[in-house]
Amino acid sequence: MPSPKKKPIDQKSADLKPDTENPEGQFMTTNTGTRINDDQNSLKAGERGSTLLEDFILREKITHFDHERIPERIVHARGSAAHGFFELYKPLGKYSKARFLNDTKIKTPVFVRFSTVAGSRGSTDLARDVRGFAVKFYTQEGNFDLVGNNMPVFFIQDAMKFPDLIHAVKPEPHNEMPQAASAHDTFWDFISLMPESAHMIMWAMSDRAIPRSLRMMEGFGVHTFRLINEKGESCFVKFHWKPLLGMHSVAWDEAQNISGKDPDFHRRDLWEAIESGNFPEWEFGVQIIPEKDEHKYEFDLLDPTKLVPEELVPVQRIGKLTLNRNPDNFFAETEQVAFHVGSIVPGIDFTNDPLLQGRLFSYTDTQLIRLGGPNFHEIPINRPVVPVHNNQRDGHMRQTINEGQTSYHPNSLGGGCPFQAKMKEGGFTSHAERIDAKKIRERSKSFLDHFSQATLFFNSQSAPEQDHIVNALSFELSNVNVPAIRERMLGILSKIDKGLAQKVSANIGVAVPKKTGQLNFSVPADADPKSYDSVIAKSSLEKSPALSMVNTVKNSIKTRKIALLVADGVSASSVMAIKKAVEAAGARTELIAPKLGAIKTDGKQDLQADKRLANAASVLYDAVYVPGGKKSIDALCAEADAVHFLNEACKHCKAIGADTDAEALLELGYFAGLIGKDPGIVVGRKNNVKTFIEAAGQHRFWEREKPRKVPA
Numbered sequence: 064m065p066s067p068k069k070k071p072i073d074q075k076s077a078d079l080k081p082d083t084e085n086p087e088g089q090f091m092t093t094n095t096g097t098r099i100n101d102d103q104n105s106l107k108a109g110e111r112g113s114t115l116l117e118d119f120i121l122r123e124k125i126t127h128f129d130h131e132r133i134p135e136r137i138v139h140a141r142g143s144a145a146h147g148f149f150e151l152y153k154p155l156g157k158y159s160k161a162r163f164l165n166d167t168k169i170k171t172p173v174f175v176r177f178s179t180v181a182g183s184r185g186s187t188d189l190a191r192d193v194r195g196f197a198v199k200f201y202t203q204e205g206n207f208d209l210v211g212n213n214m215p216v217f218f219i220q221d222a223m224k225f226p227d228l229i230h231a232v233k234p235e236p237h238n239e240m241p242q243a244a245s246a247h248d249t250f251w252d253f254i255s256l257m258p259e260s261a262h263m264i265m266w267a268m269s270d271r272a273i274p275r276s277l278r279m280m281e282g283f284g285v286h287t288f289r290l291i292n293e294k295g296e297s298c299f300v301k302f303h304w305k306p307l308l309g310m311h312s313v314a315w316d317e318a319q320n321i322s323g324k325d326p327d328f329h330r331r332d333l334w335e336a337i338e339s340g341n342f343p344e345w346e347f348g349v350q351i352i353p354e355k356d357e358h359k360y361e362f363d364l365l366d367p368t369k370l371v372p373e374e375l376v377p378v379q380r381i382g383k384l385t386l387n388r389n390p391d392n393f394f395a396e397t398e399q400v401a402f403h404v405g406s407i408v409p410g411i412d413f414t415n416d417p418l419l420q421g422r423l424f425s426y427t428d429t430q431l432i433r434l435g436g437p438n439f440h441e442i443p444i445n446r447p448v449v450p451v452h453n454n455q456r457d458g459h460m461r462q463t464i465n466e467g468q469t470s471y472h473p474n475s476l477g478g479g480c481p482f483q484a485k486m487k488e489g490g491f492t493s494h495a496e497r498i499d500a501k502k503i504r505e506r507s508k509s510f511l512d513h514f515s516q517a518t519l520f521f522n523s524q525s526a527p528e529q530d531h532i533v534n535a536l537s538f539e540l541s542n543v544n545v546p547a548i549r550e551r552m553l554g555i556l557s558k559i560d561k562g563l564a565q566k567v568s569a570n571i572g573v574a575v576p577k578k579t580g581q582l583n584f585s586v587p588a589d590a591d592p593k594s595y596d597s598v599i600a601k602s603s604l605e606k607s608p609a610l611s612m613v614n615t616v617k618n619s620i621k622t623r624k625i626a627l628l629v630a631d632g633v634s635a636s637s638v639m640a641i642k643k644a645v646e647a648a649g650a651r652t653e654l655i656a657p658k659l660g661a662i663k664t665d666g667k668q669d670l671q672a673d674k675r676l677a678n679a680a681s682v683l684y685d686a687v688y689v690p691g692g693k694k695s696i697d698a699l700c701a702e703a704d705a706v707h708f709l710n711e712a713c714k715h716c717k718a719i720g721a722d723t724d725a726e727a728l729l730e731l732g733y734f735a736g737l738i739g740k741d742p743g744i745v746v747g748r749k750n751n752v753k754t755f756i757e758a759a760g761q762h763r764f765w766e767r768e769k770p771r772k773v774p775a
C-alpha cells in the first residue's frame with residue numbers, strides 16, 4: 064500500500080502561526096526560527112569554563128559571519144546602484160518589436176549599477192578610470208540588460224585580449240600596487256604595444272574619466288546591436304544615455320584630494336541626491352543605421368574601438384530613465400546583482416562584434432564563481448517580473464520548489480509543459496543572418512585603422528580639455544619606470560597628433576621615436592601591413608562637437624553643493640540671501656565654520672554649522688561663497704584652513720563669491736590678483752548673489768589654469 068501523502072510543512076499555512084512577533088518589534092531568532100534568549104554570551108562550562116561545542120547559536124552566528132564575503136567582481140568591483148524606472152517617449156515599432164520600446168504607457172522598472180573598472184571593492188570612487196553604466200530593465204518580456212560604460216568605445220577589439228588588458232591594469236602581481244590606478248608600468252607596457260587602444264586611451268585620459276558625479280555622465284552600449292521589428296527586419300543600433308544635468312568633471316588634482324577626503328564621494332552623491340528627491344535622469348538615445356548602410360562608413364560598425372559620430376547619425380532621444388529609490392541593502396542588491404549582455408528580449412539582437420561575442424560567454428561564467436552556483440537568477444534583485452518556467456533543476460541554493468513529475472521536454476506526463484513559444488507568441492528567435500565563411504583566427508582589415516577616431520576625438524576637444532589630456536598622459540607616463548615604455552607610447556601618440564606627442568615628451572624626459580611598432584596579430588593576406596605606420600587613415604570629419612564636454616548644460620546649479628564659510632558674527636541677512644537664492648536655483652548650501660554647534664550672527668537667531676572647517680574641504684563642493692559680517696571675516700582671516708579652502712577652490716577653477724565686506728578674506732588667497740578680472744570670482748558687485756549663481760552654473764573656469772602661478 065502506498066503511504067498516504069504527507070502534508071508539506073509550509074510556514075504560511077494557516078494552522079502554523081509564526082511565533083516571532085512582539086508588540087515592540089521582532090524577537091531575535093536563529094536562522095531556523097528559534098528565539099534567542101542571550102545574544103551576549105557563549106555557552107560555557109561554568110562561569111569561567113571553556114566554551115561548549117554544543118553552542119549551536121554561537122556556531123551558527125560565527126559560521127554565517129565567516130562566509131559574509133563573496134568574491135568581488137574581477138572587474139567593476141567598486142559600484143553603487145539605484146532603482147528606478149524607464150518611460151518611453153515614442154514607440155520604436157518601425158525598428159523594434161520589444162514591448163518596452165513600443166508602449167508609452169508602460170513604466171519599466173530598472174536597477175542601475177555604476178562602477179569603476181580597475182579598483183577593488185573598497186577603492187576610491189575618484190580613480191581615473193572608465194565607469195560602468197549597467198542597466199537592468201525588468202520588462203514584461205523578461206530582463207534586458209544594457210551593460211555599458213560612460214565611454215562609447217573600448218580598449219580592445221577582440222575578447223581574446225580582455226584578460227591581458229585587465230591583468231595589465233590591475234595592481235602589479237608581485238607587489239599588489241598600485242590600487243585603482245592605471246599610472247604604472249604594466250598598463251602602459253600593454254597599451255604601448257596595442258595600437259588599437261589609441262582611441263579609448265584618449266577618452267580614458269580625458270576629463271570623462273574623472274566625473275563630478277555619476278549623475279553627470281553619459282552612458283553608452285558601446286557595441287553595435289541590432290533592432291528587429293515584427294516583420295523580422297533588422298537595423299543596426301547604438302544605445303546612448305544622456306544625463307539631463309549635463310556632463311561635468313572634476314580636476315585631476317581635485318580627484319586625488321577627494322580620494323583622501325571622501326573616497327565614497329560618488330556613492331554618497333548618488334545616495335544623497337535620491338534621498339533628497341533630486342532623482343537623477345537620463346534620456347535614452349538611439350542611433351539607427353539601416354542594414355543597407357552596414358558598409359557605408361570609413362570604420363567598421365562591428366569594431367568596438369569606433370563610435371558613430373552623432374554628426375553622421377543623429378541620436379534620437381526616445382525615452383527617459385529616472386532613478387528614484389536607493390537600495391534597501393547594499394549586499395543583497397548592489398553586490399548580488401548579476402548583469403549579463405545575454406539577457407535580451409525579442410526585438411533586440413546581437414551583432415558579430417568580436418568583443419560582444421566574447422562577453423556573451425563571460426557574464427554567466429563569472430556569476431558561477433562569484434555568486435556560487437547556477438541559481439543566481441533566483442536572487443530577488445535578479446528575478447524577472449515575469450514567471451520563469453523551464454526544466455532546469457536543482458543546484459546550489461535552489462529556491463524554487465518545482466512541483467510535478469516532469470523536468471524534461473518533450474513530455475506527455477506533464478501535459479507537454481512548459482511549451483515553446485512561437486515567434487508570434489513572443490518566443491525569441493535569433494536574427495537569421497547569413498553566414499558562409501572560413502574559420503580563421505585573424506583581425507579583419509576593416510579593423511586596422513586605429514588612429515583616425517583618436518585624432519577626431521582629440522581635435523574635437525576645447526583647448527583646456529586638450530591640456531588636460533596632455534597633463535593626464537604626462538602624469539601617467541611619469542609613473543612608468545621603464546623609459547622604453549614611455550618612448551613606445553610617444554610613438555602611438557605621434558600617430559594621433561604630433562603636437563600632443565611633443566608636449567607629453569617635454570614632460571616625461573624621452574623623445575618621440577621616429578619609427579613606431581609592429582602589429583602583433585595576424586591580418587588577412589591582402590592587408591599585410593608591416594607596422595601600424597602603414598594603416599593610418601583619416602576621418603572625413605574634422606571635428607565632432609558632441610565629443611566635447613564644453614558643449615554641455617551650463618545654465619544650472621541644480622543639485623549642486625555650495626559651501627558657505629562662516630564664523631561667529633556673520634551677517635544673518637547675507638547668509639539668508641545666498642541660501643535663499645541657491646535653494647531657489649535647486650542647489651543646496653552647507654555652513655562651514657571653525658567649530659561645530661551654534662554660530663552667533665549679528666541678529667537674534669543663531670545658526671547651526673553643518674561642517675567643521677577642519678573636516679570639510681573645497682574639493683567636496685561645487686563652489687564657495689563667503690557671506691558678510693566683519694567679526695566673522697576677521698575670525699576666518701585668522702583660520703589658515705579658510706584661506707586654503709579658497710585657494711583650492713580657485714586652483715580647481717570653481718566659482719568663488721563674497722559679500723561686499725567679505726573681500727578681505729579673499730585678498731589673503733594667492734589669487735587676490737585675479738579679483739575683478741576673473742569672471743568666476745564674484746566680489747562686492749551689485750547683484751553679486753545672482754552673478755555668483757550664474758558663475759557656479761558654468762561649473763568651472765578652466766582658463767584660470769593658465770596664468771596660475773602659485774599652487775594651492
Ligand code: HDE
Pocket residue numbers: 136137138139142176177178194195196197210211212217221222223225283284285286367400401402418419421422425426427429430
Ligand atoms: Fe565587462 N565584465 N567584459 N565590459 N562589464 C564584467 O561581469 C567582460 C566589457 C561591464 O555592475 C564581469 O558580473 C569581458 C565592455 C560593466 O555588475 C565579467 C569583456 C563593456 C560591468 C566581464 C568585457 C563592459 C562588467 C565582471 C570583453 C562596456 C559591471 C563581473 C570581451 C560595454 C556590471 C560581472 C555590474 C562586468 C567580462 C568588456 C561593461 C568578468 C570578457 C566592452 C558595466 O563577466
